[in-house]
Amino acid sequence: MASKGSLADGVWRALRPVPGLVQPDVVLPDVADGALVAVVVAQGQVCWVGPNDAVPAAYAALPQWDGGGALATPGLVDCHTHLVYGGQRANEFAMRLAGATYEEVARAGGGIVSSVKATRAATEDELFALAAPRLQALLQEGVCAIEIKSGYGLALEHERKQLRVARRLGEAFGVTVCTTFLGAHALPPEYMGRSQAYTDLVCNEMLPALAAEGLVDAVDVFCERIAFTLAETEQVFQAAQKLGIPVKLHAEQLSDMGGSALAARYGALSCDHIEHLSADGIAAMQSAGTVAVLLPGAYYTLRDTQLPPIAALRAAGVPMAVSTDHNPGTSPALSLLLMANMACTLFRLTVPEALAGITTHAARALGLQDSHGLIASGRPANFVLWPVAEAAELAYWLGHKPAATIVRQGLVVADGLGVCAVAGDHHGV
Numbered sequence: 001m002a003s004k005g006s007l008a009d010g011v012w013r014a015l016r017p018v019p020g021l022v023q024p025d026v027v028l029p030d031v032a033d034g035a036l037v038a039v040v041v042a043q044g045q046v047c048w049v050g051p052n053d054a055v056p057a058a059y060a061a062l063p064q065w066d067g068g069g070a071l072a073t074p075g076l077v078d079c080h081t082h083l084v085y086g087g088q089r090a091n092e093f094a095m096r097l098a099g100a101t102y103e104e105v106a107r108a109g110g111g112i113v114s115s116v117k118a119t120r121a122a123t124e125d126e127l128f129a130l131a132a133p134r135l136q137a138l139l140q141e142g143v144c145a146i147e148i149k150s151g152y153g154l155a156l157e158h159e160r161k162q163l164r165v166a167r168r169l170g171e172a173f174g175v176t177v178c179t180t181f182l183g184a185h186a187l188p189p190e191y192m193g194r195s196q197a198y199t200d201l202v203c204n205e206m207l208p209a210l211a212a213e214g215l216v217d218a219v220d221v222f223c224e225r226i227a228f229t230l231a232e233t234e235q236v237f238q239a240a241q242k243l244g245i246p247v248k249l250h251a252e253q254l255s256d257m258g259g260s261a262l263a264a265r266y267g268a269l270s271c272d273h274i275e276h277l278s279a280d281g282i283a284a285m286q287s288a289g290t291v292a293v294l295l296p297g298a299y300y301t302l303r304d305t306q307l308p309p310i311a312a313l314r315a316a317g318v319p320m321a322v323s324t325d326h327n328p329g330t331s332p333a334l335s336l337l338l339m340a341n342m343a344c345t346l347f348r349l350t351v352p353e354a355l356a357g358i359t360t361h362a363a364r365a366l367g368l369q370d371s372h373g374l375i376a377s378g379r380p381a382n383f384v385l386w387p388v389a390e391a392a393e394l395a396y397w398l399g400h401k402p403a404a405t406i407v408r409q410g411l412v413v414a415d416g417l418g419v420c421a422v423a424g425d426h427h428g429v
């Protein structure tokens, strides 16, 4: 299942840039005039970005690809997913339709714990086979980097299994995968009523072991009244800090726990959900440079009515990312473009905010701001050419998967626009 694709090395001409999504020192031609840019890729890296008519002569010998005026964005970044799990939870969907709330479902033994059962019962290969088509659905839409959390194992061997599958998915599909250890996602059934003992296990045994195996890029906690307290969250953050691993937080989804301010004190990469985020939380995130990750798929699925404080985040200059939060319970979403649409429609993000949310700001939420989320020289070639007339179309269509040309990790992995088919058969995909 190795990633297929031909080398993207060459001069990609006649591309329409999206302001803000190309390196800031490039003087862009006036996009309103329909002026175009070129991107030069050599050895899988972007090595030059600039006006279409100013490509240095040194690159003349490289293959020349004619983008035909296609809109170019950086590869998309999905910065919050629970992609690896056993089973699915359509039954809870039905329960909620019959009137049950998320908390009632959780208290009835459904929710996260039912995914824990199914995940524990699955082998590593089974989990890989289940997650692969989900990942493919996201990749087909131009995702070039993705975060995958554990949190359905809730025991060392099963958390390890999930994180190993996440790593294997990255290698098999040629996509950047950031692994996040979310051992503190829910109390496993065998620890019911022993929250402190489980938190100790997470901090003292699971995290150090998994970190030593190179399986943990970040540490996350579900800080909520149905999950972990503020004090338990801080204990996990301290354990992560001791190992030099960055933290992030499922924060203020169902109530204002003050988790975001705590996370900001630990320099969190992101606080995610944040429907109930307070003014103090916003101020703390702003000063720590913490990204606000908006998850409209969960908001939609739960029919939440508490909107995240978008206007206040915007006014404070807190970067806002948008992600699928793909998970079997509250956001079985497999389209980042649909999430961009929902972020606009439900949360009133502007189109440029939504596009930055699934690229630049999402990369920052993963600590990948120097390698992903921007078309810029010195970075691995990850970009998408879209068959659309204007950038707003990326957030406008509902459930439409445009046939894009996708360059991921220096390879042309899809060529919906036929750019490479025209340019030469040895580069056809």
Ligand SMILES: [Zn+2]
Pocket: 080, 082, 250, 325, 327
């Ligand atoms: Zn989540």
